[in-house]
Amino acid sequence: MALLLSFLFVFFFFLCNGSASAAIPLHLDDLLPNGDFEESPAKSNLKKTVIIGKYSLPKWEINGLVEYVSGGPQPGGFFFAIPRGVHAVRLGNEASISQNVTVNPGSIYSLTFGATRTCAQDEVLRISVPGYSADLSIQTLYSSDGGDTYAWAFMATSKVVKVTFHNPGVQEDPTCGPLLDAIAIKELLPLKYSKGNLVKNSDFEIGPHVFKNFSTGILLPPKQLDLISPLPGWIIESLKPVKYIDKKHFFVPSGLAAIELVAGRESAIAQIIRTVPNKFYNLTFTIGDAKNACHGSMMVEAFAAKETLKVPYESQAKGGFKTASFKFQAISARTRITFFSAYYHTRLHDYGHMCGPILDNIRVFPVY
Structure with missing residues (x-):
């Protein structure tokens, strides 16, 4: 009898919990x-x-x-x-x-x-x-x-x-x-800070839905057209879009996603981070090519407070990357970090397909 009661209790428990979990709405x-x-x-x-x-x-x-x-x-x-x-x-x-x-x-x-x-x-x-x-x-x-x-x-x-x-x-x-x-x-789920990094969504892992069967990347419109960014934490601070690319269809330096700067100086990405005035910080980031036939001499420019860094990259269109870093001094409680491509590029043998360097794994941390 005790065994039967125990069985009925377990069955009822799973039945209730199954019904409860079915009632919880899934994230679209x-x-x-x-x-x-x-x-x-x-x-x-x-x-x-x-x-x-x-x-x-x-x-x-x-x-x-x-x-x-x-x-x-x-x-x-x-x-x-x-x-x-x-x-x-x-x-x-x-x-x-x-x-x-x-x-x-x-x-x-x-x-x-x-x-x-x-x-x-x-x-x-x-x-x-x-x-x-x-x-x-x-x-x-x-x-x-x-x-x-x-x-x-x-x-x-x-x-x-x-x-x-x-x-x-x-x-x-x-x-x-x-x-x-x-x-x-x-x-798009709420963002959380990663330990030791002041940049939110620093590796672009949280972003829009990517089609499974075909992708040329996803164009993210400038902020004038999209008051709420489809790339949480980031501002598309330009006249033209940037492109969100995924690991399944492109070369990505780390993680599952990266950003491709497809319109030269007309496509820029930025984030405003919390800083302490007069304190020094390191900004590190990775650039490369998406292994999508985008070739030639590339240049990514990065800005933080009063500092600027120009990082050249010679693309062989085979999916390489390099990491760059520089130190800056905060001048206020909010610091804008910005990245854009200095040049315009098209794919090899396909001049109708705009492309550019990729950006990934952005970190800002204090210098002690």
Whole structure:
């Protein structure tokens, strides 16, 4: 009898604990439902490529002229590169797609999405959730294979947010507009300091969702377009984006991720750290190449307080790296550290693919 009671107690304990753990919401880090658009509309809801009906695209709500397209040659001499799958959507004049997403209020989320322009130089993609919106210019192509991927962040203000991608432009051809081929979301967890380092997220391990099957890196927009950074702790302090790269698809000096400075002096990354006025500190960091055919004479410039260091690096495009350091004296309780690439680079044999030196493993610690 005692054995039976013990068994029932253990069974009840696991049953309760199993139910409790199932009720705990998981941290989002995946494609949105039908985020790769491989679940197609019914043939009866398609007029050639145009989707007919507000709810005809599974898991999405559409407004305006939205096309469901496949990769490859298109009528009119176009070619749609869809590297992450077979299908994508194209947003015509003033068209949009949206989806309601369940989130944790007060948490920070990053959207990762593959986007490229299709037929006009001045195409813009507007991303919005309640309380946040940004118009992202996709005029500049950073990869020649349609693989441009962006990240954009927001703070959730309710349990359900409506995520919207909108083409605010009006072209002569009403079907002209941005192509979206994959959309994912990730909850960005709060940062913690590492022992012996004043820099938060110093090795860029906390960042946006990375697509598993294909990646040319993730473009992080400048702070003017993204008030909440998709790279926690860091400010994209420039006119152009920087690129977040992962170990699976690139060479990374240490850890799982690094930053590639893809637009020369137009892409810079910075962080404001706590310091003691007049105290001396060491700043160390690693630079290199991502083993992505980015070659030539590179130069990373680093700034801290009144000190500057220019670090040259001769890239053989084979995934090398070097570490640099310098000492600076703090002049206030807050010190801005900044990094940018002095030169512009493109990939070997692919001049349409912008690239640059990579940055990783940044540390600031006091000199005693």
